[in-house]
Structure formats: C-alpha cells, structure tokens
Amino acid sequence: MRQRKNILQMLSFFVAAVPLLVSGETFRAVDFERLLQKHPLMRKYDPETGRFKETKSEIIPVENLQKRVASITAEIADCESEKSELVLAAMNSGEASTEALTWEKIGQIDRRLAELKARLQTEQSLLADKGVPGYDKLLEIAGRIYHETVLPETATGALLLNKLPRFAATPPLLADNDLRRFFFSRNGEVLEKYLAQAGKIALMFEKTDQPILYSADREVSDAKKH
Amino acid sequence: MLVTIFALVLAAVFCGQTVQACSLALHDWKLIFYRKIPVPVPFFPLAELDVAATRLEQASFARVFWVGSHNFISAVAPAFLPLFADRAARLPWAAFDSGPSLIAMARENYCPGEGPLIVGSDNSYIKVALFADQSSAFGCMQLVIQQSGRIRAVHPDTKTPWAQETNGISWLSLIFYQLPVPGRILSFSAYPVQKNRFSIYEDHSYVEALLSQRILKRRPDLVVDPYRFDFPELPE
Incomplete structure (x- = not known):
C-alpha cells in the first residue's frame, strides 16, 4: 500500500512532464510498458527491492x-x-x-x-538511511531509461500522451481545466492551463484509476469512455 | 514492477527540466550581461571566511591574517565580517600585504599557544553578471558579483601543523524588479556563509505583491526546492 502511495506521489510529476512534449501537431499513444521492457537496464531490475542491481540505486548491507x-x-x-x-x-x-x-x-x-x-x-x-539509496538514485536511472526509450519516440515532433497505470479512481477533473477538453479541442493551451494546476492534480491522483489515453486514430479517448 | 519504473520514468522527465527559483517566485534567468575582471584580491573575504570556519571546527586559533595585494576596500572589508553569524567571523582579522611567503609567516608564528591562521588570496578575479527573468517579461533582474581565486592557508599549530590549497568561490546576489533602488529590491544574499547561501535582506511582501499582480510567476510548492538553484552557472 505504501509503495503504491509512493508511486502515486511520483506520478504527480507527470503533470509537469507533459509540457515538454507539447509541441507537435499530431497525436500518438505509446505503450510505455513495452518500451521499457526493451531497455537493457530492465534486466537488472529487482522487483523485490524495487531497485536496479549493480547500480547506485542498489541497497547496500x-x-x-x-x-x-x-x-x-x-x-x-x-x-x-x-x-x-x-x-x-x-x-x-x-x-x-x-x-x-x-x-x-x-x-x-x-x-x-x-x-x-x-x-x-x-x-x-x-x-x-540504513543502506537504502534515496529516490534520486532511482530517478537517475529512470532518466537514462527515459532518454533512451521515450525521447526517440518523440523525435518526430509528435505530441506524446502517456497511458497511466490503472489505479482505483476517476480522471482528474478541475472546474475550468478539464483534461478531457484537451482531447476534444486538441489545443495545447488547454493542456498547459490544466497542467498549471499541478498541485491540485497531484492531490487528486490518489483518486484516479483510469488510464489517460489519447490516440489520433480514434475519435474517442479511453478517458471519455468512462 | 512496471508501474514503479513507469512512474520513475515520468518523474525523471520532470527532473530533466532546469528551473531557477527564489523562495516564492519561479524564475527563468537569461544572461544579458557578463564581464570577467582580474583583481589583485577579492573585495570581500567570504570564501576565506569559509576556509577559516572549516579549520576552526578542527583546531582553535586566536586570529586570522589575510594576506594579499590589498586595496582600500579589501583592507576594510574584514571589519564587516562580524555581520555574519559565524564563529570565525568574530575573530580578529588583519589584512597583510603580500611580502614574505605564507610558510615564512607561519614559521615566525610557530610557537606554543593559539597562533594565527594565515590565509592567502591570489589569482583572483571577479565575474559580474546580470540576469533577466523571462518569466516576468524580463522585468525581474538579478545582479551577481562572483569572486574566484586560489586560497592557501597555513595554521602553524604546534600539535598538528596544517595547510590547505583550494579554489575559493563566493558571490553576492541582488534580485530586484526593474531598478536596483530601495523599494524594488526583492532579496540580497551572499554565499558562502556556513557553506550555504545567506539571505541578508528579503522583501516578502513586495514579492507577494508582484505575484498577485502576476508580474512574477509563483513557484509550485510541490516540485521545486527554493534554495537549490540560485542562478545559472556563469561562463568561464
């Protein structure tokens, strides 16, 4: 449960991450899970400790x-x-x-x-810290994986929307800045306004359970289906 | 497992962004003026104070001799050191002109009891930089005066004689809106004091007023450590 809470807290950073990618005119949804599995560092991932073996993130006795x-x-x-x-x-x-x-x-x-x-x-x-490296060490590795897997996917200038993992809740919905408006309008400014409320969104993530997914090929996003 | 890595990857995206912040506002500093000027000695011995403070944690000394090619400003600067809350700053500091070597001075003062710490500054230069904040349409500005140079220190302690050579860096930063005049100053700070940035003056109410007028961009509470970034690295 605690681990899930940590993950949710870290996911709140997502809202700050997307503006980097808001520059293209076309839309794609990418299966991050498949992308991540391709990376060689994933072979060193230890699910028991949640760390990568033989890296700075590894727990030392x-x-x-x-x-x-x-x-x-x-x-x-x-x-x-x-x-x-x-x-x-x-x-x-x-x-x-x-x-x-x-x-x-x-x-x-x-x-x-x-x-x-x-x-x-x-x-x-x-x-x-009893030999447990901080999350920053994990982030370093995650950053490397990101640069080597996700960035090439955005090299074409396409706007990349993330499929978030599923947790029990509803999509973030703010009074004036509903993310779903973005799916319909395809207007980058709407998304930027939405993301500007990072703090509020982060607080709502614990209640979020549906994937935020957009595909240019489909008229209806997964978020809208629910 | 994948969920964890996925979350980490997303978090890493954020961490790749560069942001500069003060305690309340989020700045995007752009360098608009820069000069590097060689000087005979730093104007203010902040980095030297840091060396003395570090040594004082290991061994005691009664006073500090600051050796260099002094000018009027540097000669009187030690008088202002007690303004900083630091034990080494409260010791008597005396400015000595470069003459005999530091080792020779140490030899003269090598005797039982609390001797002086001899700190020499040379190869010094100052960097003057002016930054403008893109987030505030270049209205908010930061003036930075950074001092760099070689610092050699000798402590002729009879128990354990000690010496150190290091590259000292210190800076003063003035953040203001449009003009560096009273009433427009957001903050004035110095580094290093006890190895950290030391805030000499901060006008929070003025910053709040600029934030409420949306002239400055508010710093997101969740994601930015306000004291982690001061200004972008200066060119060589």
Whole structure:
C-alpha cells in the first residue's frame, strides 16, 4: 500500500512532464510498458527491492557500509598526517624551492581529500538511511531509461500522451481545466492551463484509476469512455 | 514492477527540466550581461571566511591574517565580517600585504599557544553578471558579483601543523524588479556563509505583491526546492 502511495506521489510529476512534449501537431499513444521492457537496464531490475542491481540505486548491507566508512576515514587521516609533516618540513627548511614543491604536494593531497570527503559524506548518508539509496538514485536511472526509450519516440515532433497505470479512481477533473477538453479541442493551451494546476492534480491522483489515453486514430479517448 | 519504473520514468522527465527559483517566485534567468575582471584580491573575504570556519571546527586559533595585494576596500572589508553569524567571523582579522611567503609567516608564528591562521588570496578575479527573468517579461533582474581565486592557508599549530590549497568561490546576489533602488529590491544574499547561501535582506511582501499582480510567476510548492538553484552557472 505504501509503495503504491509512493508511486502515486511520483506520478504527480507527470503533470509537469507533459509540457515538454507539447509541441507537435499530431497525436500518438505509446505503450510505455513495452518500451521499457526493451531497455537493457530492465534486466537488472529487482522487483523485490524495487531497485536496479549493480547500480547506485542498489541497497547496500549496513555491514559493508560501515567497513567502507572506516576505510575512507582512515585514508583521510593518513592524508592529513602527510600534509602536517609536509608543513612542518617546509617551516624547518626555509628554502623557497622547498616551499613551491610543498604547495604542489599539498594541492595534490587536498584534491584527493576533497574526493575522499565527498565519498565519505555519500557513504555516511547512505549508512544513516540504513543502506537504502534515496529516490534520486532511482530517478537517475529512470532518466537514462527515459532518454533512451521515450525521447526517440518523440523525435518526430509528435505530441506524446502517456497511458497511466490503472489505479482505483476517476480522471482528474478541475472546474475550468478539464483534461478531457484537451482531447476534444486538441489545443495545447488547454493542456498547459490544466497542467498549471499541478498541485491540485497531484492531490487528486490518489483518486484516479483510469488510464489517460489519447490516440489520433480514434475519435474517442479511453478517458471519455468512462 | 512496471508501474514503479513507469512512474520513475515520468518523474525523471520532470527532473530533466532546469528551473531557477527564489523562495516564492519561479524564475527563468537569461544572461544579458557578463564581464570577467582580474583583481589583485577579492573585495570581500567570504570564501576565506569559509576556509577559516572549516579549520576552526578542527583546531582553535586566536586570529586570522589575510594576506594579499590589498586595496582600500579589501583592507576594510574584514571589519564587516562580524555581520555574519559565524564563529570565525568574530575573530580578529588583519589584512597583510603580500611580502614574505605564507610558510615564512607561519614559521615566525610557530610557537606554543593559539597562533594565527594565515590565509592567502591570489589569482583572483571577479565575474559580474546580470540576469533577466523571462518569466516576468524580463522585468525581474538579478545582479551577481562572483569572486574566484586560489586560497592557501597555513595554521602553524604546534600539535598538528596544517595547510590547505583550494579554489575559493563566493558571490553576492541582488534580485530586484526593474531598478536596483530601495523599494524594488526583492532579496540580497551572499554565499558562502556556513557553506550555504545567506539571505541578508528579503522583501516578502513586495514579492507577494508582484505575484498577485502576476508580474512574477509563483513557484509550485510541490516540485521545486527554493534554495537549490540560485542562478545559472556563469561562463568561464
């Protein structure tokens, strides 16, 4: 149930997504499910965890994370210690040539330290979340899938309407901006007005159960049938 | 399973969009003026303050020596640092002209007790950029002054001597409607203060008035983190 709620919340982004695609003059409906199945990353999808294996979205055991954090922390301490020795040596030396070399080495160590600290922050954050990467990691992968599957479908300039998965509810219906008006008028401005009310639509998605589908080949959309 | 991926793909579509926002309004910033100017030293040591604040978390020091080819503005700028709520900003800062090397200064101050943190700025330049907001028919504007440069710091701590070399970036941002005059200012902010954007002044009622007149575009509450975006990346 909770997972479904998450999905519904994420689906609310759909309303912000469509304007990108509102530029063409022809209409098509695409079976996203079939498109997604074609992508090689889908073979790595683990339905049990809802994550992609061998990617940043994969859930990491806490024990492994603790080992990684300890290792990075030790490496940072080594780098700091090395810098400390370099500074001490340069102060004792007093030679200008030594100073230049010292700063060059310090610069190198600092770049390495910046990498290590960034990694440490990532690992610690993941550890705080008990090894479960945030949704942003999933979105990165979803974004890649989108770019490699959905975008080519829109390359022709056609307006693409999504068939939403079925949930128990009725289509979003707002007082002045009924999405169904768009299906009849085929006017991009109507859709844009509708989408401008993203917040309200997002709240209504939990009550939505019918696919929003439009096909230029058919006079009646699925949404209108109900 | 497919439903989840489907939802994620749709969400990714949104995330691909670039938006810039302040706390209430949604802006679409377009760069209309840009200049990059080399300067002997940053006018205001905000990035240097960040270095000092970070070091202060690890070891204590009594004062800060800011070394560079100072001019009048940079020489008096440290006097304004206490305006920022930062422990390192409340320490005494002294502007020193470049002369002896940082290591040589550290050597002179290498003694038991709380010594100074020596911070040197060089290879500095400022970027001046003016953005106009397409969403408000180019009426709302943002003036950005970004300082960049190399920062070298040495702490002659007798327990653990320390040094660091980093590229410092700091900026001031003024967002206004049509003219940068009192009454038309939406916000004035600085970065970095405690590693974040620091709002010095914000006129929420003025922003609300512009939003109600539909001059500015309201930021959707659900989808945009107001503090994630400040302005588009400046050219090199």
